[in-house]
Amino acid sequence: MPPKTMFEKIWNSHVVHEEVDQPSILYVDLHLIHEVTTPQAFDGLREAGRLVRRPDLTIATADHNTPTNIGRAFMPVTDPIARQQLEALSNNCQEFGINLYDMGSPKQGIVHIIGPEQGWTQPGKVIVCGDSHTSTHGAFGAFAFGIGTSEVEHVLATQTVRQNIPKTMEIRIDGALPFGVTAKDLILGIIGEIGVGGGQGHVIEYTGEAIQSMSMDGRMTVCNMTIEGGGRAGMVAPDETTFDYLRGRPQAPQGEEFEKAVEEWSALKTDEGSEFDNLVTIDATSIEPMISWGTNPSMVMPVTGLVPDPNLIDSKDNRKAAESALEYMDLEPGTSIQNIKLDRVFIGSCTNARLDDLRAAATIAKGHKVNDHVYAMVVPGSTAVKLQAESEGLDSIFKDAGFDWREAGCSMCLGMNPDVLSPGERCASTSNRNFEGRQGRGGRTHLVSPEMATAAAIAGQFVDIREWELS
Amino acid sequence: MKPFTTLNSIVAPLDRVDVDTDQIIPAQFLKRVERTGFGQFLFHKWRFEEDGSTNLDFELNQPRYLGSSILVSGRNFGSGSSREHAPWALLDYGFRCVIAPSFADIFTNNCLQNGILLIQLNERTVRHIINNALNGKGYELTVNLQTQRVWDQDKKIEAEFDIDEFSKYKLVNGLDDIDLTLQYEDKILDFEKSKTQLH
Numbered sequence: 001m002p003p004k005t006m007f008e009k010i011w012n013s014h015v016v017h018e019e020v021d022q023p024s025i026l027y028v029d030l031h032l033i034h035e036v037t038t039p040q041a042f043d044g045l046r047e048a049g050r051l052v053r054r055p056d057l058t059i060a061t062a063d064h065n066t067p068t069n070i071g072r073a074f075m076p077v078t079d080p081i082a083r084q085q086l087e088a089l090s091n092n093c094q095e096f097g098i099n100l101y102d103m104g105s106p107k108q109g110i111v112h113i114i115g116p117e118q119g120w121t122q123p124g125k126v127i128v129c130g131d132s133h134t135s136t137h138g139a140f141g142a143f144a145f146g147i148g149t150s151e152v153e154h155v156l157a158t159q160t161v162r163q164n165i166p167k168t169m170e171i172r173i174d175g176a177l178p179f180g181v182t183a184k185d186l187i188l189g190i191i192g193e194i195g196v197g198g199g200q201g202h203v204i205e206y207t208g209e210a211i212q213s214m215s216m217d218g219r220m221t222v223c224n225m226t227i228e229g230g231g232r233a234g235m236v237a238p239d240e241t242t243f244d245y246l247r248g249r250p251q252a253p254q255g256e257e258f259e260k261a262v263e264e265w266s267a268l269k270t271d272e273g274s275e276f277d278n279l280v281t282i283d284a285t286s287i288e289p290m291i292s293w294g295t296n297p298s299m300v301m302p303v304t305g306l307v308p309d310p311n312l313i314d315s316k317d318n319r320k321a322a323e324s325a326l327e328y329m330d331l332e333p334g335t336s337i338q339n340i341k342l343d344r345v346f347i348g349s350c351t352n353a354r355l356d357d358l359r360a361a362a363t364i365a366k367g368h369k370v371n372d373h374v375y376a377m378v379v380p381g382s383t384a385v386k387l388q389a390e391s392e393g394l395d396s397i398f399k400d401a402g403f404d405w406r407e408a409g410c411s412m413c414l415g416m417n418p419d420v421l422s423p424g425e426r427c428a429s430t431s432n433r434n435f436e437g438r439q440g441r442g443g444r445t446h447l448v449s450p451e452m453a454t455a456a457a458i459a460g461q462f463v464d465i466r467e468w469e470l471s
Numbered sequence: 472m473k474p475f476t477t478l479n480s481i482v483a484p485l486d487r488v489d490v491d492t493d494q495i496i497p498a499q500f501l502k503r504v505e506r507t508g509f510g511q512f513l514f515h516k517w518r519f520e521e522d523g524s525t526n527l528d529f530e531l532n533q534p535r536y537l538g539s540s541i542l543v544s545g546r547n548f549g550s551g552s553s554r555e556h557a558p559w560a561l562l563d564y565g566f567r568c569v570i571a572p573s574f575a576d577i578f579t580n581n582c583l584q585n586g587i588l589l590i591q592l593n594e595r596t597v598r599h600i601i602n603n604a605l606n607g608k609g610y611e612l613t614v615n616l617q618t619q620r621v622w623d624q625d626k627k628i629e630a631e632f633d634i635d636e637f638s639k640y641k642l643v644n645g646l647d648d649i650d651l652t653l654q655y656e657d658k659i660l661d662f663e664k665s666k667t668q669l670h
């Protein structure tokens with residue numbers, strides 16, 4: 001048998017039907033849904049008199065427009081349209097027999113955080129969700145990708161999705177990440193290198209030393225942002241780190257079943273000698289702590305750098321884009337990025353609000369105080385993360401330092417709930433998108449790691465985390 | 472879904488690259504539970520000033536582009552979030568066709584599900600079209616999906632575009648994917664049976 005990539009193996013084992021010149025029909029093992037991209041899909045089902053084919057493979061949560069204030073489960077959602085959407089989700093789940101982790105449930109959280117946390121996300125699965133950051137789940141060696149609402153309806157009705165076979169790309173990260181450099185910096189560095197369209201049409205498998213030695217939380221951060229480089233999905237081969245993470249999770253196979261599963265999962269990895277359509281190599285040792293300066297995630301620079309000068313950019317389109325980004329961000333070419341004052345800090349989102357992230361942030365925050373002119377918030381990615389963090393005393397560290405400690409949800413990752421930036425406010429954010437207005441109209445977003453965000457909250461401006469003194 | 476055959480329209484230019492779905496429709500407008508009514512929010516942050524008044528500097532607000540069904544823009548159009556509200560907003564505003572050098576993957580699927588034709592042309596041709604639309608008054612293009620051709624009034628631009636047969640078939644007939652897939656329901660059932668036997 002010719003050698004196969006991990007992606008090919010998963011794809012081949014999920015094809016229900018294929019025909020030349022048509023997208024294949026692929027079976028879906030896990031369908032995650034949330035309140036924003038599903039009401040129209042359920043309406044479609046109702047109109048056509050269809051049922052959900054596999055409610056047992058469908059999991060719902062409320063995350064995008066849930067408020068994050070403490071005690072929210074006992075208060076009405078004040079935004080009437082958001083409330084309507086949340087109610088629609090809960091009615092639809094009830095009507096069609098779908099398991100919903102609603103506000104108030106200990107298993108509620110951002111859809112891409114609760115999937116892995118509960119053990120739903122497993123190697124070898126095809127996973128879809130009406131959300132582009134579904135790529136996160138690829139960290140387990142699953143083929144996971146975002147779909148639109150019509151496709152959500154299609155999956156609900158048929159438990160399959162129609163896909164043209166994507167191309168494959170290997171991104172090999174050689175060497176180890178230096179001290180103070182995180183998974184977030186790595187993926188920002190990669191997107192800076194390949195550009196926001198660099199992965200278009202490709203499934204990307206991350207390989208190499210830096211990935212192998214990374215925790216699951218870190219791998220999820222990398223796969224999460226694959227979509228920001230245009231990739232269809234990101235993947236990492238399952239290994240002992242993956243199995244250790246999954247062992248004992250509520251939805252993972254248990255006991256003997258688990259050992260059998262590990263055997264199957266171990267066979268998923270890309271065979272030696274397989275060919276990818278493209279290869280990109282990155283030298284991990286050259287990556288520094290990164291900060292985005294512009295209005296898309298490829299506009300990044302190292303913390304030691306100066307804001308770039310558009311006049312030095314050759315391509316006219318790119319120059320124009322850089323000029324308009326700098327104008328929106330209110331930045332002058334040539335300024336040191338460390339000299340910019342911040343108004344807000346957001347630690348949260350499906351990119352960086354897992355336990356590892358909060359632990360790392362707490363280590364930096366311990367014994368310090370948030371700067372007077374900064375309002376900083378920590379929003380755990382899930383209620384389970386929040387409870388675990390509280391049992392470890394992380395919440396006290398944050399609160400003592402002056403951070404606002406919140407309930408789980410997407411929060412200020414996108415301006416859809418009460419957590420938003422005001423026009424002109426500048427924010428260091430651990431989320432994944434710095435598009436114009438993403439965190440609120442006129443808001444200015446700088447993407448960074450949780451460590452960098454925490455230090456920035458304390459200093460009131462960006463600092464090189466490698467020089468931070470722990471107390 | 473409305474079938475797509477031919478289209479003749481003035482061309483509206485959006486001379487930017489990497490237009491993401493957060494720009495096409497910002498998140499605060501995603502809370503509706505219907506598929507319609509999103510056109511009023513299309514390119515909201517660019518179309519309107521903070522006080523809600525019309526931003527007269529924004530290309531699409533110029534009267535000469537009103538009523539256009541063809542939008543032309545730079546590379547990597549539709550990147551970012553998977554929100555289908557983006558094609559819904561384009562459609563509701565009146566666009567049935569977008570021309571650009573490249574499109575983001577999920578956005579492409581979403582447009583296809585809503586009868587919006589995406590035409591990928593090379594950078595040079597797109598640049599010409601953008602310039603013509605910016606400089607001329609009432610610059611028009613005609614699109615024929617059957618013959619996969621697009622041309623302007625005086626045939627200065629005449630280009631062929633690629634589209635896979637399946638997408639074309641769906642667009643031309645206005646077909647819904649679910650019906651097509653359910654023709655293979657027995658195969659889905661077989662697949663499910665073979666899976667449960669394995670485990």
Ligand code: SF4
Pocket residue numbers: 063064110111112131133349350351409410413414431432
């Ligand atoms: S945290 Fe942000 S990126 Fe992640 S699912 Fe929520 S809105 Fe999307």
